[in-house]
Amino acid sequence: MSPTPVVSVRDLRVYYGTPRGTVRAVDHVSLDIGEGEVLGLVGESGCGKSTLGRGILGLLPEGAVSDGEVLYGGRNLVGMGAKELRRLRGPDLGLIFQEPMTRLNPVMRIEDHFRETLQQHEPGLSARELRTRSLETLGRMGIPPTRFRQYPHEFSGGMRQRIMIALALVLRPKLLVADEPTTSLDVIVEAQILGILSDLRQTFGTALLLITHNLGIVAEACDRVAVMYAGQIAEEGDARDVFADPAHPYTRELLRSTISLETEELHSIPGSPPNLIDPPRACRFHPRCPSAMVVCAERNPIEQRIAHGRRVLCWLHGPEELIPDGGTEPLEREEIAVADEA
Incomplete structure (x- = not known):
């Protein structure tokens, strides 16, 4: 890296x-x-x-x-x-979408999707270069060139996902x-x-x-x-x-x-x-946390650097000087429910 x-x-x-x-x-x-x-x-x-x-x-x-x-x-x-x-x-900047069927135009052939993408960003490509690069990328996804001129509905869900990935990768x-x-x-x-x-x-x-x-x-x-x-x-x-x-x-x-x-x-x-309109106060995980302490329901956790450069947002890792007296006491499950509703 x-x-x-x-x-x-x-x-x-x-x-x-x-x-x-x-x-x-x-x-x-x-x-x-x-x-x-x-x-x-x-x-x-x-x-x-x-x-x-x-x-x-x-x-x-x-x-x-x-x-x-x-x-x-x-x-x-x-x-x-x-x-x-x-x-x-x-x-x-590229993005592979989560739902391929909603991202592919149903009235455009797969060939047209690649042509539109490449011409938009690399207008200098010839028709032969465009086709070669598109087929190479699709081939790496396991889609044969015989299917280049088909429509999205002619592919399975998995193959549509591979086409979406190929569209993202073709521009490198x-x-x-x-x-x-x-x-x-x-x-x-x-x-x-x-x-x-x-x-x-x-x-x-x-x-x-x-x-x-x-x-x-x-x-x-x-x-x-x-x-x-x-x-x-x-x-x-x-x-x-x-x-x-x-x-x-x-x-x-x-x-x-x-x-x-x-x-x-x-x-x-x-x-x-939790509902992100009104998340739990203090630590957002404390209502579900098996290790919740009193401080977890009272104060927002402070990000800490621990071994090997890792970052963690949890009072279990301090800072200890900011935890009030009694703050490390376990938070009872009944108390967790009340804290979540507050």
Whole structure:
């Protein structure tokens, strides 16, 4: 990994306005992704992972408000004009969408999708170069050239997902946000996709933000992992270190919920992620946390640096001087319920 980050996110916030109130989908998030590095972003549904990915690329719906910094090439993408952002998306910033059928135009052939993408960003390509490059990218996805002129509805869900990935890769972006890129794919094709993404970063130095629920993929394909909960990064560090010795209770609970060959009984985290219009006060995980202390329901946790440069947002790691007397006492389950309703 290059010591200079391809993208640096600093104190990023993304809020949505709704009739019921403001949804704080991404709340003061900071992270770096280096050249040729794969950062896995994990967490339950509704924790803000997809919003963070789109917030980095400036692809937010109308009504969303973002603040903070997303530094790319010395420029802040937050607040950048729409025209400038469009020029960057594709050759610099790429996105693999989560739902391929809703992203492919049903009245356009696959050939037309690739022609439109390449002509928009590389108008100097000849028709032969355009076709060759498109077919090479599709071939790496396991899609034969005989299907180049077919329509999206003629493909299975898994093949449509591979086409979406190919459309993102054909421009060889420097930063690629992959939002659940292996959804609906069988394990063999999933392994092929991960291999292709690995080749891409090794060959072109592409930085990759991999958003997924699959912790097995993160363990296999990612250099670092960021664990997101209720719009915040609960823990971030080297993937091997985090998996071997998770520092945040939420990370531990996620790993305990993963099924493996050694699994003897199923485990789940009680409750569900909070409503981000009105999240729990203080630590947002404390209503579900098996290690919750009194201080967790009273004060916001302060991010700490621990062994091997890992970051963790949890009072279990201090700072001790800011924990009041009695703050380390266990928080009873009845007290947790009352604290969550307050």
